Amino acid sequence: MSLRFNAISNLLSSEVNVQGSKKITAIFGENVFTQNVARQFLSDEAYKSLVSSSKSGQKIDRSMANQIANGIRAWAESKGVTHFTHWFQPLTGTTAEKHDSFFTIKSDGTPIEQFDGDALIQQEPDASSFPSGGLRVTFEARGYTAWDPSSPAFIIEIGQGSTLCIPTIFVSYTGESLDYKAPLLKALEALNKAAVDVCNYFDKNITRVTATLGWEQEYFVIDEGLHNARPDLVLCGRTVYGHASAKGQQLEDHYFGSIPERVYAFMRDYEEEAYKLGIPLRTRHNEVAPAQFECAPIFEEVNLAVDHNTLLMDIMNRVSNRHNLRVLLHEKPFAGINGSGKHNNWSMATDTGVNLLAPGKTPKTNLMFLTFFVNTIKAVHDYSDVMRASIASAQNDHRLGANEAPPAIISVFTGQYLTKVLQDIKARVTAKMDETDESMLKIDIHKSIPELLLDNTDRNRTSPFAFTGNKFEFRAVGSSANCANAMTILNVIVAETLKQFKKDVDALIEKGEKKEIAIMHVIREYIVSSEKVLFEGDGYSEAWEKEAEKRGLPNVKTTPLALDAMVTKKAKALFEDNNVYTHAELEARHEIELEKYIKKVQIESRIMGELATSHILPAAIRYQNVLANNIKGLKDAGLKESAFANQKQILEKISEHINSLSDLVEKMIEARKVCNNMDNTRTKAIAYCSQVKEGFFDKIRYHADKLELLVDDREWYLPKYRELLFLR
Numbered sequence: 001m002s003l004r005f006n007a008i009s010n011l012l013s014s015e016v017n018v019q020g021s022k023k024i025t026a027i028f029g030e031n032v033f034t035q036n037v038a039r040q041f042l043s044d045e046a047y048k049s050l051v052s053s054s055k056s057g058q059k060i061d062r063s064m065a066n067q068i069a070n071g072i073r074a075w076a077e078s079k080g081v082t083h084f085t086h087w088f089q090p091l092t093g094t095t096a097e098k099h100d101s102f103f104t105i106k107s108d109g110t111p112i113e114q115f116d117g118d119a120l121i122q123q124e125p126d127a128s129s130f131p132s133g134g135l136r137v138t139f140e141a142r143g144y145t146a147w148d149p150s151s152p153a154f155i156i157e158i159g160q161g162s163t164l165c166i167p168t169i170f171v172s173y174t175g176e177s178l179d180y181k182a183p184l185l186k187a188l189e190a191l192n193k194a195a196v197d198v199c200n201y202f203d204k205n206i207t208r209v210t211a212t213l214g215w216e217q218e219y220f221v222i223d224e225g226l227h228n229a230r231p232d233l234v235l236c237g238r239t240v241y242g243h244a245s246a247k248g249q250q251l252e253d254h255y256f257g258s259i260p261e262r263v264y265a266f267m268r269d270y271e272e273e274a275y276k277l278g279i280p281l282r283t284r285h286n287e288v289a290p291a292q293f294e295c296a297p298i299f300e301e302v303n304l305a306v307d308h309n310t311l312l313m314d315i316m317n318r319v320s321n322r323h324n325l326r327v328l329l330h331e332k333p334f335a336g337i338n339g340s341g342k343h344n345n346w347s348m349a350t351d352t353g354v355n356l357l358a359p360g361k362t363p364k365t366n367l368m369f370l371t372f373f374v375n376t377i378k379a380v381h382d383y384s385d386v387m388r389a390s391i392a393s394a395q396n397d398h399r400l401g402a403n404e405a406p407p408a409i410i411s412v413f414t415g416q417y418l419t420k421v422l423q424d425i426k427a428r429v430t431a432k433m434d435e436t437d438e439s440m441l442k443i444d445i446h447k448s449i450p451e452l453l454l455d456n457t458d459r460n461r462t463s464p465f466a467f468t469g470n471k472f473e474f475r476a477v478g479s480s481a482n483c484a485n486a487m488t489i490l491n492v493i494v495a496e497t498l499k500q501f502k503k504d505v506d507a508l509i510e511k512g513e514k515k516e517i518a519i520m521h522v523i524r525e526y527i528v529s530s531e532k533v534l535f536e537g538d539g540y541s542e543a544w545e546k547e548a549e550k551r552g553l554p555n556v557k558t559t560p561l562a563l564d565a566m567v568t569k570k571a572k573a574l575f576e577d578n579n580v581y582t583h584a585e586l587e588a589r590h591e592i593e594l595e596k597y598i599k600k601v602q603i604e605s606r607i608m609g610e611l612a613t614s615h616i617l618p619a620a621i622r623y624q625n626v627l628a629n630n631i632k633g634l635k636d637a638g639l640k641e642s643a644f645a646n647q648k649q650i651l652e653k654i655s656e657h658i659n660s661l662s663d664l665v666e667k668m669i670e671a672r673k674v675c676n677n678m679d680n681t682r683t684k685a686i687a688y689c690s691q692v693k694e695g696f697f698d699k700i701r702y703h704a705d706k707l708e709l710l711v712d713d714r715e716w717y718l719p720k721y722r723e724l725l726f727l728r
Helices: 003-011 035-041 044-056 062-078 117-121 181-199 224-228 231-236 261-276 302-322 363-382 384-390 416-428 483-510 515-533 542-551 559-567 569-577 583-636 641-676 681-710 721-726
Strands: 083-087 099-101 103-105 111-113 143-147 154-158 161-172 209-223 281-286 292-297 325-328 342-350 465-467 472-474
Touching: 003 224, 035 044, 035 062, 044 062, 062 117, 062 161, 117 143, 161 181, 181 209, 181 302, 181 342, 181 363, 181 483, 209 224, 209 302, 209 483, 209 721, 224 231, 224 325, 224 721, 231 583, 261 281, 261 292, 261 302, 261 325, 292 302, 302 325, 302 483, 342 483, 363 384, 363 416, 363 483, 363 515, 384 483, 384 559, 416 515, 483 515, 483 569, 559 569, 559 583, 559 681, 569 583, 583 641, 583 681, 641 681
Parallel strands: 083 161
Antiparallel strands: 083 099, 103 111, 143 161, 154 161, 209 292, 209 325, 209 342, 281 292, 342 472, 465 472
16 A cells, blocks of 8 residues: 555554643743743842843853853753753754763762853864854864853754753854854844934933844645655645645635644644743634634744744644644745745834834824834835845745735735825925925824834735734745844844934934924935835735836845845945845855755756655556557447547557656756756856756646646545645
């Protein structure tokens, strides 16, 4: 029996693994070294040092580090932990960890448990085997993980074992960042400085601004046995072949429908794991496509939210195994139905408790809202190419611009109310600067902006960057992506725009303008200069593509070309001026992302060839022989040709598809060989995109999927879409 039919048979006898419910507040954060836990295990001095470092980024003294490390170890050991690891996020797109035990032996041979400040603050993993874009080579293998006190330590439970995890950054021996966290922390600090300077126009008591993030994680869940019978899913995370099921999502009956019992049990299980680790999950539901689901948490500070999302993806993959299920985080695992994104809901908050993207109740606070609202729009306008690059990947290329995802054109949706406000400012705020003329402030901002924008601002699911009441939603981020990349870009471009805003306002104030009038004048200028990025319509439509082209908005549909935006002179100046990336780090990341793209397309190409030759063609040829023997038997029996005309027609179609499929696979292999001989990484990536992916993937798939329809179902060993999507 084939893996396909064996998996279907096993499904009939599968049991739902039901876990008992626990009150969320009783377990929330129980495996996290929170400030409350730290208060119990640390001295007053060590506690204050840790809190100060986590809030302000101040360096922890080595003597304090020893005390903190001892306290963390005591807490971990009280929970049965024997090992620790520096938990980091290298540029592989996954997390990394190297476990060490607390156990050591003193010089006199005495065995002890020990975890000192040096082990807490810094470790030295081998950096040569991680992507470095040429910053590191094998004979220069040193890399360092350094503790990030702003993200609390946690205990991960795997089976019967528990490990203490210390969130860290990952840098090379010479100091270049080799991960996602280090640049994000720098971008957040750049935003903090720039935003505080602008906030002080309105409130001198504001001393810190933090970016907040609420991600929405979409994913598919399928049966483990069916998954394992699909080599393309195992190796690529997506199906490279598969004819559409007769029923897909056209009935729109899955969205917000009843959660299947087996998936529901899995959800409850991974949620419990998440709660223990302090991940504040709030929402779960069926998504649009069959077998697709979503979860979302309460908003958190960006750095912690990124850590939690990255951690959750690991948890979901691990917990699904307990339920004989598989989680698919790929952006487009199945053709013809919705893919998965990771909507990044982003805002900014002050240390005085103000959400800078939520209108207040007074004209002054509304003016502060308008300032940050318009600056964000201008940042996206000025750096839309860099925004596009931040979401570029081989996986997301399958999704962007499809029937459910935002297009590759970066635009901003603001909703009808705020669109009118922006138009009023543009029309009614004159360029005339007269300190006795209060016309700039007579728009009556307070009455123009509804107080409850959360209810009065519509949603636009086709917009890649939409304002949704008190935040912007970056919808174009891919489901498998690390949020840090998009968040690093967004925070640094807003920081840069705010810096320029302050310069522009200060220049007018120095000329004698009143502060409020100067602010309104610059806001108007920014609205005018960035209005072409605003779009309220259907982002999926062809009309928008034509309109965007007229406006001069870039529409870069493939990753190799989109990534070019990261290494322009403008981008290098942006990142260097804000101390986020050096030129060398940018060039290295550009190289890494191109190599990643090449390898993913290469793997998909190989599995397409392998499945064609070892699964699809043999099945088709077996059935071809059955038909040929049937026709021969009917001929030998003396029947007229009309009696087997249909069989003959089917046989001819199968033969045509077999020949075309075989020929195209051989040509694709030759095209891949040509690409592999190219030395320049960018040239090779572009060639893999145009010559291999665009040149052959759809053509090969067409013939394979046609054969799936024609060949006897009993001969077809790859699980079909109807089984993958509907059997659980």
